[in-house]
Amino acid sequence: MVGYDPTSYSDPTEAKVENIDIKWKVDFNKKTLQGSVDLKFEVFKDKLQSVVLDSKDLAITRVSDGSTDLKFNIGEKHASFGSPLEIQLAGPVNSGSNFVLHIEYETSPGATALQWLDPKQTAGKKYPYMFSQCQAIHARSILPCQDSPSAKAPYSAQITVSDPLVALMSALSCGSETSVDESGAKWMTYKFQQKVPMPSYLIAIVVGLLESREIGPRSKVWSEKEFVDKAAAEFSETESMLAAGEELGGPYVWGRYDLLVLPPSFPYGGMENPCLTFVTPTLLAGDKSLANVVAHEIAHSWTGNLVTNHTWEDFWLNEGHTVFLERKIVSKLFGEQTRHFQASNGLGSLKSAIDHFGSDHPFTNLVIKLNNVDPDDAFSSIPYEKGHTLLFHLETLLGGPTEFEPFLRSYIDKFKFKSVTTAQWKQHLYEFFENKRPVLDSLDWNAWFNSPGMPPVIPQYDQTLAMECTSLADKWAKASSDDFASFKSDDVTKLTSWQKIEFLSQLLQKEPLTSSHVTAMDALYKFSDEGNAEIKFRWNRLGIRAKCESAIEPALKMALEQGRMKFTRPLFRDLGAWEKSRDQAVEGFLANKPFMHSTTASHIEKDLKLV
Structure with missing residues (x-):
């Protein structure tokens, strides 16, 4: 392992990519991207003789520095991290210098960053579709790169696709050109420019009608x-x-x-x-x-793209700050009570994630260790909600929004266009609140950062919007069949969609209801007819947990008709854990696996204990 990011072979402290120029032709028949990438490097180490990049299943045909073909070697493949690509430079390069590597290659049809959809898998049914998902460490499967969030660079691209398909990227459009090949086929070349430095996991492409x-x-x-x-x-x-x-x-x-x-x-x-x-x-x-x-x-x-976690071990810096900022935005649009309501609701998903791993599991720490660990395997709502909880607690301790919002802005201003570690974040917090150092010293930082399980402190959130949800959930949890007549359909008609979601979430945290409870509830509230996916997801889980056989078909249908892991994985886990639904769940998964995103499929295999 070279460098300091445990999920990357590259070392940006020796030489860092400062610009990326991509040229791809999208081949739907082979399910590959064909073309080249030019990487411009800035050198920090004297007499640099070689560069190591991250790669995964790339068919590299040529590497040059613009004038000389260079020797390269693709190292042993790691199942998650891919292979180190070592390139020997034409001669030693000194610190402060720049050089360019031109790499010609083709991606694998199984590139983990890409999903290729046949026409029948699209809404229009006539044309194929392709999209990328590079987070966390899948960019290396579509281009050789420094696939670490510690390395940020701007990029440009030219993407050639068959007409009438459209290509889009995570960059500004710079127009397009039309060409016709020898066979008379029409092609479109779309041009893009991203001038803001960003990590490789944010490179994105989509091609479709x-x-x-x-x-x-x-x-x-x-x-x-x-x-x-x-x-x-x-x-x-x-x-x-x-x-x-x-x-x-x-x-x-x-x-x-x-x-x-x-x-x-x-x-x-x-x-x-x-x-x-x-x-x-x-x-x-x-x-x-x-x-x-x-x-x-x-x-x-702002938090993630402009200021980025240094490695995936500090993922909470991206997601905890983003949830905090998201709820601040919601507060400005819908009021502070809504912010508190959503923050309180988030504790339920946090507890569920911790229960999934186990309260002592190191992946439930705020700052995790990823030595020989695929970041996808550690992914959960924990860095989101546990990170948000820390920031909300700090805001409360340090004087409220009027004191803490300026810190958030100063954090963004100080580290924009850069990557940041938890230690740097904490140092800036202390510098900004120099006059409140005793308050900061009163926190058990080791417990917040390095201890598993729930946060050491839970803020006192405003419960105004949650009270109706809690009251109704408690009433159903305690009800016997003789009490069903006391419930009315307008119990939920006066609730917002967010409150209905919370009502069902609270029931999922209690002892499972009986099948008769679920039947009676649906007769009144018509949850089985819901179009809101968050409500439908929780309702289906409630039915499976209640051992309600009529819930198997809609739960499996939802698990298969979309691939959002937030929904699909818990539904498959629930279906797989019940003997009456397990065989159907396994059969449905195996039949649909070829049409699933590779990340989704690999996780569900583990959830169903098939691997």
Whole structure:
């Protein structure tokens, strides 16, 4: 292992990539990207004779420095980290110098960053579709690079695709050109420029039959035409969220904030790719109730994209700050009680994640260790919610929002365009609150950073919006069949979508209900007819936990019809744990595995204990 990032072979302290220039032709028949990348390096070590890059299953045919072909060696492959690509330079290069490596290659059809969809897997059914997901360490499967968040660089790209497909990237569009090959086939070459330095995991590409709609002065929403108008209506508040983010984090430096609604197999709720946030279609609830995910991805424009965790061991710096900023944005739009309500709700998902790993598991620490560990295996809501809890607790201790929001802005200003460690974050906190050092010293920092399980302190969140949810959940949990008549359909009609989600979340944290409870509840509240994915997800889990056989089919259907891991993995775990549904779950997974994102499929195999 070279360098200081345990998930990377590269060492940016010797020579760091300072610009990336990509040229790809997208081949849907072979399911590969074919082309080259030019990497411009800045050297920090005298007499540098070789460079090591991260790579994974790349078919490299030539490496040169522009004038001389260079020798290279691809090392032994690690299942998660891929292979070190060592390139011998033509001669020693001294500190302060620059050089360029030109690398010609082709990706593997099994590149873990890419998912290739056949036409039948798209909404339009006529053209194929491809999208990337490089976080955490999958960029190395589409280009040789320094695949560590500690290394940030701008990039440019030229992407050639067959007409009428459209290519988009996590960068600003610089136009397109048309060409015709010898066979008469028409090709489009799209050009992109990302001038802001960013880590490799934020390189993103999508190719499909895409359309767009304007939703703001600096925003469009993109998707297949079948979803584009619904998406435009759902995300119409994007500009308001951007403006609220700028109030807290400073100027938005990325130029555009476009949204791409992906096909259902996308494994996450959203991915904060600069200039082009990827989101799941499960957010299209029809009432904008799930648009807070967009607020989260917008917040990443400052915390994560502009200021980035140094390695994945400090992932909480990205996600804890982003959840904190997201809820600040929500507060500006919907009120402080809503912020407290969502923060309180987050404790439920935090507890569930800790229960999944086990309260003593090191992955439940805020700062984790990833020696020989794939960051995907450690991924959960813990860095999100445990990190947010620390920041909320600090805000309370240090004088409230008027005192803490200026710290958040100073943190962004100090570390923008850079990567930061937990130690650097803590040092800046102490420097900013120099006059409150005794307050900071009163915290048990080791318990916050390095102890497993729930946070050492839980803030006192305002429970105004949660009280109705709690009261109704407690009433159902205590009810016998004789009490069912006391419930009315308007118990939930007066609740917001967020409150319905919390009501079901609280029931999931209690002892499982009986099948008769679930049947009676659905007769009154019609949860089985819900279009809101967050509600439907919790309702399906509640039914499986209650051993309600009628819940098996809808739960399995939801687990298979979309690939968002937040939904799919718990549903498969629940279905796999019940003897009456396990065989169906395994059979359904194996039949659909070829159509799933590779990250999703590998996790579900482990969840179902098939590997």
